[in-house]
Amino acid sequence: MRLLYRGVQYAGPAIELVGADPDALAARVREGHGIDCPTPTPAHGYVGCITPETSLPLRAALAAAARTRGYAAPEDDEIAAMREEIEGIDTETVDLRALRERVAETGIAETELRERVARLGGEVEARRDIGTDVEEAETELRAAATELSEAETEHLAARQALRSARERAREQRNEREHERRLADRADNLRRRARRTLAADVYGEFAAALESVPTTDAVRAGTEPSEYAGDDVSAALAVARLADLRAPVVVACGRFRSAREARRALDCQVIRVQNSA
Amino acid sequence: MLLVIGYSQAARQTLRNVCNAHSETVIRRFGRAALFAETEMGAFLALRAREKHGESVQVERTKPFNEYENVPKAVREAAIAYEKRDAKSTPYRAFAANTDHPAPESMEGTEL
Numbered sequence: 001m002r003l004l005y006r007g008v009q010y011a012g013p014a015i016e017l018v019g020a021d022p023d024a025l026a027a028r029v030r031e032g033h034g035i036d037c038p039t040p041t042p043a044h045g046y047v048g049c050i051t052p053e054t055s056l057p058l059r060a061a062l063a064a065a066a067r068t069r070g071y072a073a074p075e076d077d078e079i080a081a082m083r084e085e086i087e088g089i090d091t092e093t094v095d096l097r098a099l100r101e102r103v104a105e106t107g108i109a110e111t112e113l114r115e116r117v118a119r120l121g122g123e124v125e126a127r128r129d130i131g132t133d134v135e136e137a138e139t140e141l142r143a144a145a146t147e148l149s150e151a152e153t154e155h156l157a158a159r160q161a162l163r164s165a166r167e168r169a170r171e172q173r174n175e176r177e178h179e180r181r182l183a184d185r186a187d188n189l190r191r192r193a194r195r196t197l198a199a200d201v202y203g204e205f206a207a208a209l210e211s212v213p214t215t216d217a218v219r220a221g222t223e224p225s226e227y228a229g230d231d232v233s234a235a236l237a238v239a240r241l242a243d244l245r246a247p248v249v250v251a252c253g254r255f256r257s258a259r260e261a262r263r264a265l266d267c268q269v270i271r272v273q274n275s276a
Numbered sequence: 277m278l279l280v281i282g283y284s285q286a287a288r289q290t291l292r293n294v295c296n297a298h299s300e301t302v303i304r305r306f307g308r309a310a311l312f313a314e315t316e317m318g319a320f321l322a323l324r325a326r327e328k329h330g331e332s333v334q335v336e337r338t339k340p341f342n343e344y345e346n347v348p349k350a351v352r353e354a355a356i357a358y359e360k361r362d363a364k365s366t367p368y369r370a371f372a373a374n375t376d377h378p379a380p381e382s383m384e385g386t387e388l
Contacts, residue, residue, distance in 0.1 A: 093331045169331060173283050176332075180285075 001037035001247050001268055013268045014258035015247075020272045022049050022251040029246050029270075037268065040246035041068040047239040049249045056231040056238070059224045062198035062205060065242035071200050073193035082186040089179045094169045099162040106155035113148040120144050198224050204241050212236035212264050213254040239265045277303055278312040279336040280322045287329040294321050311338070346388050350378050 003010040026049035046061035120141040206220035218229030247268035255261040258271035282288035312318035326333040354377040
């Protein structure tokens with residue numbers, strides 16, 4: 001790798017830095033920013049930066065490491081098929097708010113006009129009863145009746161539009177329920193795949209633990225749930241086991257030199273020494 | 277009452293929170309749904325949930341169900357008769373055939 005750090009060019013598979021921020025360096029490795037090195041594999045996200053504060057979800061990290069080594073899980077095909085199906089689901093949602101509002105508005109307009117027509121009708125009759133001129137009132141009544149019939153049509157159309165939109169919304173909810181169930185199943189399968197993959201490489205992980213500097217108390221056992229030890233030791237062993245391709249930033253105080261870390265982890269290394 | 281249904285993870289969480297905080301307005305809660313009192317407060321809480329999650333929150337207004345007002349006599353009597361049938365294995369379609377009881381299709385196609 002070639003690294004440009006604070007104006008200085010570093011090159012080689014094992015670089016020493018003093019007083020650098022390990023997390024920021026690891027981020028630069030992932031983004032390829034100011035550093036020339038291969039693109040990291042996903043396992044790098046778990047063990048690409050190892051500090052005393054490192055906390056490691058062991059099973060997930062082991063599964064990611066197994067993937068970098070070409071392992072596959074029997075669930076993979078089904079997971080891929082499910083992902084495809086989920087992506088094909090139409091997630092568009094119908095917004096019913098405007099339609100509800102339209103139904104309410106046209107309903108109010110219709111009621112008002114109906115009351116107006118009744119009032120005008122009463123007026124025409126009253127005028128007829130007392131023998132006064134009804135022509136003007138009748139013209140008004142006819143106009144109001146026309147408006148009412150238009151308002152009725154509009155209200156009916158609004159109600160029909162809302163009804164069919166509600167049916168579409170119901171279908172979409174069914175789709176979403178289906179999607180959620182698929183996603184749950186896919187999650188379960190992914191967990192199962194992770195367990196399988198982690199178990200597949202657990203022997204190699206236990207062997208890797210022998211080759212990295214661990215605390216005295218570490219015991220691997222025969223499966224991930226039996227691991228008894230600290231997260232830094234586990235992270236170092238996973239780093240050794242995985243094909244990370246890109247350099248690991250180590251700032252855990254367990255190596256005397258970057259070259260020693262490179263040998264132990266079997267990958268390119270940026271070793272950071274911090275006075276703290 | 278107001279029936280409020282949550283269709284997403286987030287909407288269901290909101291619904292749970294509302295139920296925990298407003299027991300005076302929440303009449304009953306189910307897995308992903310709840311019945312709110314038909315008060316302004318019930319509407320306020322339902323609308324807040326919908327404002328937050330859009331159509332992932334469905335709000336419906338429930339009406340009391342009185343079978344003597346809303347359901348034709350033939351349907352009420354068919355229900356009673358069918359539950360009193362002798363052979364438990366008889367499906368309703370066969371039970372109703374050649375009787376005055378309404379056929380399943382006719383009930384499906386008829387709104388109350």
